[in-house]
Amino acid sequence: xxxxxYKGIYVFIEQREGVIQNVALELLGQxxxxxxxxxxxxxxxxxxHNIADxxxxxxxxxxxxxxxxxxxELAEYTTEPYTQAICQIIEDRKPESMLIGATTLGRDLGPxxxxxxxxxxxxxxxxxxxxxxxxxxxxxxxFGGNLMATIACKNHRPQMxxxxxxxxxxxxxxxxxxxxxxxxxxxxxxxxxxxxxLETVKEDTDLIDITEARILVSGGRGIGNEEGFxxxxxxxxxxxxEVSASRAMVDAGYIGHExxxxxxxxTVRPDLYFAFGISGAIQHVAGMEESDLIIAVxxxxxxxxxxxxxxxxxxxxxxxxxxxxERLEK
Numbered sequence: 279x280x281x282x283x284y285k286g287i288y289v290f291i292e293q294r295e296g297v298i299q300n301v302a303l304e305l306l307g308q309x310x311x312x313x314x315x316x317x318x319x320x321x322x323x324x325x326x327h328n329i330a331d332x333x334x335x336x337x338x339x340x341x342x343x344x345x346x347x348x349x350x351e352l353a354e355y356t357t358e359p360y361t362q363a364i365c366q367i368i369e370d371r372k373p374e375s376m377l378i379g380a381t382t383l384g385r386d387l388g389p390x391x392x393x394x395x396x397x398x399x400x401x402x403x404x405x406x407x408x409x410x411x412x413x414x415x416x417x418x419x420x421f422g423g424n425l426m427a428t429i430a431c432k433n434h435r436p437q438m439x440x441x442x443x444x445x446x447x448x449x450x451x452x453x454x455x456x457x458x459x460x461x462x463x464x465x466x467x468x469x470x471x472x473x474x475x476l477e478t479v480k481e482d483t484d485l486i487d488i489t490e491a492r493i494l495v496s497g498g499r500g501i502g503n504e505e506g507f508x509x510x511x512x513x514x515x516x517x518x519x520e521v522s523a524s525r526a527m528v529d530a531g532y533i534g535h536e537x538x539x540x541x542x543x544x545t546v547r548p549d550l551y552f553a554f555g556i557s558g559a560i561q562h563v564a565g566m567e568e569s570d571l572i573i574a575v576x577x578x579x580x581x582x583x584x585x586x587x588x589x590x591x592x593x594x595x596x597x598x599x600x601x602x603x604e605r606l607e608k
Contacts, residue, residue, distance in 0.1 A: 284435040287313050288373040290364065291324045291336060292383055294355075298332055300490075301379035303339050303448035305441060308406060309377060310340035310449055315408050321345055321373065325363055327353035330461070337457035340449050344459045345371075351466050354475045355383055361390045363464045368395050373436040375414050377406070380440035388440045397434040403441045404545070404564065413437070419541040419564070444489045444545035445568075486520050488537060493519035493550045496539055496566070499526045500555020500576060500595045507532050509596060510554065513603045522546070524562050540565040555595035558583025575599075 287309045291302040302322075309320045322341035324333060326348065333344040345367060351359040364387070368376070376391075378384040380402050392399035400416035404426070409415045413430050414437040420427035431437040488494060495514040497507060507521070514521045521537065528538045539546055540562040551569035556562060558574070558581055566572070567586050574587035575595045584590040591598060 284372045284374040286319050286321050286371070286373050286375075287316075288321045288323055288367070288371075288376045288436065289341070290376070290378040290384070290387070291322050291332075292379050292381060293324070293326050293329060293332070294383075296326065296329055296332070298335070299379065299381070299443075300448065301381060301384075301441070301443040304443065304446040305377045305379060306336065306340040307449040308441075308446040312375075312406065312408055312414075313342075316412060318374065319343065321371070323347070323364065323367060325352050325360060330459075333459045335451070337455050337459075338451040338453050340455075342457050344457065345462045346459060347462050347464055349464060349466070351468075351471075354478070356471075356473050356475055357386055357390055358471050358473065359466060360387055361394060362466055362470070364391050365394050366464050367462065368436060376436040376438045378438070378440045380442045384440050388438065392438050395436065395438075397436060397438055398429075398431040400429045400431070400439040403439045404445045404541075406439060406441065406446075414439070419561070442545050444547055488520050488522045488539065488546055489544050491520040491522075491546070491548050493517050493552075494522050494539070494546060494548045494566075494569075495519050495552045495554070496522040496524070496556060497527055497533075497554045497595075498524040498556030498562075500557075501527065501532075502555070502596065504532055506555070506596050506599075509599045509603070513552075513599050513606075516603055516606045519550075519552075524556050524559075553583050553587065554599060556583050557581050558586065 289305045289309050292299040313320045319342040322336040322344045324346050330346050330348050336344050347363050378388045403416045403418050405417035407415050415428050416439040417428045495510050497510050522539045523533045528535050541564050545565045547568045549570045551572045553574040572587045573589045574583040575591045575598050579592045
C-alpha cells in the first residue's frame, strides 16, 4: 500500500428519511478544520434515494465535493447495500481519512466498512486532531472510561473513526462557498443482500433527544430514588426542560439509557445544565462540560462537579429542587 496515493477527508453524511442529521454537519465542520491544516479537501458521501437536492447544503457546510449515490437500494438503511456503496468509493477514490457518526447507524456501518477495507477503526471518538507527521490522532475513552486513549492508524488507509454526536461543532453555513457535486453509480451485488427491511416502527414519544435539548435537569446518586426523579420531572416541566441522568441512576433502573449523559452515554451541550446530586466523576463531566451554563447542587462541598460548574450550591438536592420548583411556578 502506497500511502501517498491516498488523499482527502471523507465524511459519511447520515440522513434519515431525507433529513441530514446534525452529527453529519458536525463532522463536516471538523473535517473542514483538519483539511485546512493539511491543505487537503473535504468530500461528503451522501447516500440514499431522491436525496440529491441536499447536496448544495453540504457544500455550504464545509464540503469541497459531494459524492451523491442515489439508488433505490439505499432508500432505507440496511448494512450490506450501504457497505458495498462506501467500499466501492474507497476502492475507486482512495480516501486518506473517513469519518462516520457514532450513532446506532454509524456504529453498525463503520466496523463493516473497515473490515472489508482491511483498515483500522477507532470507535466512539471524542476528539480528532492532526499529528506532527500529518496523521490523524483519534482520542476515545478506554478501560471503562477511566482514561483517554489517543490512537493512530499508521500503516493502513483510510484512517477511520466514528465520532460521538455533540462533541464537535458544525461550521456556520456559508451559501457563498462553491464546490462540485458528483453523481456516483454503484454496481450492487444483490446476491449478498440477506436482510430485507419489512417495517419501520417508530416509538410514540413526546420526549426530545437530550442532545437537542436547550435545558437539561440531570440527576445523580444524590437524588436517591424514584421520588427524587419525580421531583426532577416537576422542575423540568416548569422549565420546559428534559430530564437526564448519570450512569449510576441508569444502572439503578430509574431512567433509560437514552437519557444518560457521559462517556458511556451521550455528549450534550445545552444552554443550561442542572446537575443535582452528581459527584462529577470524569466519565460524566466529559459528556456535559461544554454546556453554556452549569448549575451544580451537592451536599459535598468538595465534590468535583463544582470544578466545572458556573454556579454551585452546597445542600440537599431534593430539598433545593422542591424549593426551586415552587419559586419558579410563582
